[in-house]
Amino acid sequence: DVKVTQSSRYLVKRTGEKVFLECVQDMDHENMFWYRQDPGLGLRLIYFSYDVKMKEKGDIPEGYSVSREKKERFSLILESASTNQTSMYLCASSLDRGPSREQFFGPGTRLTVL
Amino acid sequence: GQNIDQPTEMTATEGAIVQINCTYQTSGFNGLFWYQQHAGEAPTFLSYNVLDGLEEKGRFSSFLSRSKGYSYLLLKELQMKDSASYLCAVRDHSGNTPLVFGKGTRLSVIA
16 A cells, blocks of 8 residues: 655644645655645645656745655745645655556645744 | 636435536646545545546446546445545646646535
8 A cells, every 4th residue: 555644734833934844655656746725726736746856846836845855755845934824735646657647645734824 | 727627515315326527628638537535634546537438446437528628426326424525637748747636526425
C-alpha cells in the first residue's frame, strides 16, 4: 500500500510565523504535489515536483515555497503566515509511469493562522 | 482555460442508484479520474477513464465521452457509508502534468 504521511493533522500558528509542512511518501514516487482545499473552491494546486531539487509553480504559488532535497520528502513553506492561508493542506504523490499514474493523498494538515 | 463542472450537492436514498455528472473543458485530455473524499479525510482514488465507454468496479462505474467532454460516476445499491464528496479530475496533457480538479459533489445518502 502506498503511504503518504504528513507531519501534523492540526496546526495553529500566528500571523507572520514561518511554517513548515512536511510530506513523506514511502513508495519511491517521482512526482509530489501540494494542494490546499477550501470550501466552495475545491482542490487548488500550489506547487509540484517531478524529481529531487525540481519544483514547478501551480495555480496559487504566491506566499508559498517548497523544498525537495530527497525523493521521498516534499516540504511546503509559508514564509510569513497570513490569516488567508488558513486552510486544509493536502500532499499527494504519483509514479511517472504506468497507465493512470493516479495521485495518492496524505491525510491532510488543517492549518489555522491567528 | 480549464473548467470542470459538477453539481455541488446531491441527495439519494439508501439502496438506490445515483449518477454524478462531470463536464470538462480543458486545453487537452489525457485521462479522467474520480476520487472519493469522506469529511475530514484524504481523497481516495476510485476510477480512471482514458477511452470512451464504461468502466465497472463493483458497485461503482464510471463513463466517459471525450467528444462531449462528459463523464459520470454511477453508484449502485447505495449505502450510508457512500455519503462523501466525489471529485472529478482531468489530466489535460500527457506525461506527469498535475490533475485539474472540479470542486466536488457532496453526496448525502439518507435512509
